[in-house]
Amino acid sequence: MTSNTTKEKDRSEKTDNMPIGLVKPCTKTESLGKRIAELIPGGVNSPFRSFHEVGGQAIFLDRGKGSRVFDVDGNQFIDYVGAWGPAILGHAPQAVIDAVKGTIDKGPLFGAPHELELRLAETLVEALPSVDMVRFVNSGTEAVMSAIRLARGYTGRDKVIVFEGCYHGHSDSTLANDRIKHSSGVPDGFAGSSIQAEFNNLASVEECLEKHSGEVAAVILEPVTGSMGVIEPHPDFLPGLRSLCTKYDALLIFDEVLTGFRLAWGGAQNLYGVEPDLSTFGKTLGGGMPIGAYGGRREIMNCLMPIGKVYQAGTFSGNPLTMAGGLAILGELKNKQIYQTLENRAKRLFSGLERVLEQIEQEQGKRPPIQLQRVGSMFTVLFVEAPVKNFNDARKIDEKLFAKFFHHCLEGGVYLPPTAVDAACLSSEHSEEDIDRTIEVMGAGIRSIFE
Ligand SMILES: Cc1ncc(COP(=O)(O)O)c(C=O)c1O
Incomplete structure (x- = not known):
């Protein structure tokens, strides 16, 4: 020994x-x-x-x-x-510790493509029918901020529908109307572009979409909430949001930073069988290493630079230690x-x-x-x-x-x-x-x- x-x-x-x-x-x-x-x-x-x-x-x-x-x-x-x-x-968890120890000796950071990010992307795409392509970032906040920018860039619209009491991290556009974690220092302009609806209330969403018809880029929510008590969506809520977003040409974004790979393999979207256009991940996905990720349909993801015109970047994004942690934890979750x-x-x-x-x-x-x-x-x-x-x-x-x-x-x-x-x-x-x-x-x- x-x-x-x-x-x-x-x-x-x-x-x-x-x-x-x-x-x-x-x-x-x-x-x-x-x-x-x-x-x-x-x-x-x-x-x-x-x-x-x-x-x-x-x-x-x-x-x-x-x-x-x-x-x-x-x-x-x-x-x-x-x-x-x-x-x-x-x-x-031993699997994560071994994976990270085995990776750090090769160098913690390159700033160039490497195989671990490819393998983690493959695992995510395989786990999630709604995701053709993915980008890795360093936190849930970054994932949400980037997904919203991408939705705005893809649709050419500015407004986003959010739900009272849902938490999406600390970027300006999602904090603007957050009544739990309300913050000073967020310019008023951000509040104007995010519209609030009520969780579990489809009529309140349709009313917003109707009132701002042609202006809404996305509807974003936690499919199961974690910051106003754990609230399960009514059986018709997520499918109803899917139909409304399709009807009004807005993207549906599931913020699965907390629920992703915690509630089920993949996340709430697999548990409830509803496919969003974009999803965000974080937390569980990194095995304890700092991670965020967002992904969705190829035509939307290809709007990101260098292919498209939506900018998002990061020195530490996709770093080998985090990718190794992610692969290790997903390996355990899938097989055990x-x-x-x-x-x-x-x-x-x-x-x-x-x-x-x-x-x-x-x-x-x-x-x-x-x-x-x-x-x-x-x-x-x-x-x-x-x-x-x-x-x-x-x-x-x-x-x-x-x-x-x-x-x-x-x-x-x-x-x-x-x-x-x-x-x-x-x-x-x-x-x-x-x-x-x-x-x-x-x-x-x-x-x-x-x-
Ligand atoms: C649903 C959800 N989205 C986004 C975030 C922000 O993630 P992070 O704290 O990694 O920035 C959190 C964090 O609690 C969260 O629960």
């Missing part, structure tokens, strides 16, 4: 024996938290990593392995943030029936939580105002009376109750996204024991709130 594998074995044995939850005092976390807040705004490089919605100091992580993350003070948590989506095989495992675990979690809610209802004569909403391995526990089907419903979610629940879970060793609405993500490394422990911790949290 090499010294490296001995170290890994030692580490996992230590991990198995470590208690779960906020057991050790967080002295190092507090001290590093104060130092980082002096140097990086809010102490984070992306706002929702901070605990500003739930209160308190964000946990400061040292490492992750499988379903667990470990903080700098030695506390261990069952993780459902999943790196905000990408960690579908859990943390530090991961989606069935994820579905089984998610079902187990939700039936356990449902049992807790039923028991409380029997004892107290009233069901706690909680909606359990999930599609595949994306889930949310929403503190609200009625099912959330669109942004108006999501606005009724009680953030204060969620904050209590969040901290109860954290203390018990269950780490959730620190916001009341963002999708929690399961990985194939969450064992049945992890799930049962999670039900216990979450159940006790719910009881403590509604007693």
